[in-house]
Amino acid sequence: MQIGILEAGHMAAPLRHELGDYSDLFRQLFAPHGLSFHTWDVEGMAFPDSVHAADGWLITGSRHGVYEDHPFLPPLEAFIRAAHAADVPMVGICFGHQVMAQALGGRVEKFAGGWSVGAQSYRIEGQDVTLNAWHQDQVIVPPEGAETVGHSAFCAHAALRYGDWGLSLQPHPEFGRDVIAGMIAQRGPGTVPDALLATAQARLETPTDRPDMARRLAQFLTTRS
Incomplete structure (x- = not known):
């Protein structure tokens, strides 16, 4: 099964040189599950010719806000709606989670409660992860027809399910310890409050459920193929 990765942003250059780009992280995450991938740099306005150019789609994270004015956002939202209409399965992560919701009528805002950084606890589809x-x-209001299937004390709509068509997550299953450590060092200072960075630093060795979430996402995509 071929998954089309819609790369909506890129890892900061120093981290990209060391760890790879967002699409590379997803290839590594799903390596045990027998999927093949092709990447489109949608932030750079490289879009697939059709929603049928892959068997399923995955939208990555991004430094951008979905409510901002960027040239790639209107065609990306149109692509999401077309994939939804054609019932071609889609998964969205972080920015991908948010842009799927916005494209289908939900509301995304800069959360008044601030940042969430590092290892966090969620309840997703009946399991603690x-x-x-x-x-x-954050997604503040999910679109009509979306079911909230994941939440945390900080994030009310941490995972959304769109029937059999789509599944999206606010957290990053593709981010391991090395990515978070690099982001704390490279992107955090001056942007994220120091106290939150210190807490995230202290939780770097906290075990995460990345393999299980990769399995669940891969199962969703392949079951729909």
């Missing part, structure tokens, strides 16, 4: 997060924006 720990995953890494890095975000300030």
Whole structure:
């Protein structure tokens, strides 16, 4: 099964040189599950010709806000709606989670409660999981027809299910310890409050449920193929 990765942003250059880009992280995450991948740099306006160019789609994270004015956002939202209409399965992570919601009529805002950074606890589809997060924006109002299937004390709509078509997560199953450590050092200072960075640093060795979440996402995509 081929998954099309819609790369909505890129890892900061120093981290990209060391760890790879967002698409590389997803290839590593799903390596045990027999999927193949093709990447489109949608932030750079490289879009697939059709929603049928892959068997399923995955939208990555991004430094951008979905409510901002960027050239790639209107065609990306149109692509999401077209994939939804054609029932081609889609998974969204962080920014991908947010842009799927916005494209289908939900509301995303910069959360008044601030940032979520590092290992966090969630309840997703009936299971307690720990995953890494890095975000300030949140889905505030899910679109009609979306079911909230994941939440935390900080994030009310941490996972959304769109029937058999789509599944999206606010946290980052593709982010391991090395990615969070690099982001704390490279992107955090001056942006994320020091106290939150210190807490995230202290939780770097906290075990996360990345392999299980990768299995669940891969199962969702392949069951729908």
